[in-house]
Amino acid sequence: EAQVTQNPRYLITVTGKKLTVTCSQNMNHEYMSWYRQDPGLGLRQIYYSMNVEVTDKGDVPEGYKVSRKEKRNFPLILESPSPNQTSLYFCASSLSGTDYEQYFGPGTRLTVT
Amino acid sequence: AQSVTQLDSHVSVSEGTPVLLRCNYSSSYSPSLFWYVQHPNKGLQLLLKYTSAATLVKGINGFEAEFKKSETSFHLTKPSAHMSDAAEYFCVVSDRSNYQLIWGAGTKLIIKP
Numbered sequence: 001e002a003q004v005t006q007n008p009r010y011l012i013t014v015t016g017k018k019l020t021v022t023c024s025q026n027m028n029h030e031y032m033s034w035y036r037q038d039p040g041l042g043l044r045q046i047y048y049s050m051n052v053e054v055t056d057k058g059d060v061p062e063g064y065k066v067s068r069k070e071k072r073n074f075p076l077i078l079e080s081p082s083p084n085q086t087s088l089y090f091c092a093s094s095l096s097g098t099d100y101e102q103y104f105g106p107g108t109r110l111t112v113t
Numbered sequence: 114a115q116s117v118t119q120l121d122s123h124v125s126v127s128e129g130t131p132v133l134l135r136c137n138y139s140s141s142y143s144p145s146l147f148w149y150v151q152h153p154n155k156g157l158q159l160l161l162k163y164t165s166a167a168t169l170v171k172g173i174n175g176f177e178a179e180f181k182k183s184e185t186s187f188h189l190t191k192p193s194a195h196m197s198d199a200a201e202y203f204c205v206v207s208d209r210s211n212y213q214l215i216w217g218a219g220t221k222l223i224i225k226p
Contacts, residue, residue, distance in 0.1 A: 031212070040122070042203055042216040043157075050212055058213060090157065098207040098214050099145045099164055104157040 002027045006091050006105035013081055014113055021076045021108050023091030029103070031094045032074040033058070034066065036087040037107075043090065049074055050097065081112040115140050115208040119217035127225045132176075132191040134220045136204030139185060145207035146187045148178055151219075152200045160202070163187065174198070199224045 004025045013019055033048035045058030049068040063085055065077040089108045094100040120135040148160040161172025168180045178189045204217040
């Protein structure tokens with residue numbers, strides 16, 4: 001089944017404790033991205049990757065890191081999480097860039113206390 | 114810079130009546146435009162997309178949208194609402210200059226029995 005998977009789905013952590021949210025797609029997609037969703041703000045892009053080893057900042061990259069060592073994986077790293085990073089996070093992928101349909105993962109709800 | 118404005122944060126209609134969700138965009142060139150839907154506690158799914166072909170675009174579940182360049186609008190419509198349409202809807206524009214997607218803040222559609 002074609003899909004984007006994210007893990008974990010739910011995470012409660014404390015300020016400053018490094019964490020990684022994994023994202024993997026099995027559709028051989030070139031483009032992958034991370035979003036955060038907050039009430040009343042829609043989705044805001046954190047980072048995106050046009051293809052392997054090419055990543056770039058979105059609108060809200062502060063406090064986040066990503067890497068794209070393999071085509072299928074695009075992990076999101078929070079080196080030192082803070083409470084303002086409490087949010088719902090979505091990973092997405094598409095065949096090639098933003099003119100194509102984005103396929104979304106199920107979301108990761110992160111709470112930082 | 115591209116931007117998207119969804120003119121209503123909430124829209125409430127009775128089951129069986131027409132739905133209109135409004136979206137205006139700004140773009141310095143001919144954009145690609147999308148509507149995505151997010152059902153409660155679910156992921157995001159593409160409803161329809163416009164990519165410079167026919168200006169009236171048909172999507173899934175009976176939804177359609179019309180691209181009006183002169184009005185910079187891409188409103189979403191459905192002739193007859195169903196209870197299962199209750200969800201949040203996002204209008205999205207593709208910014209080809211930097212490979213990003215710009216999301217509206219969302220419109221929550223409420224269906225009254």
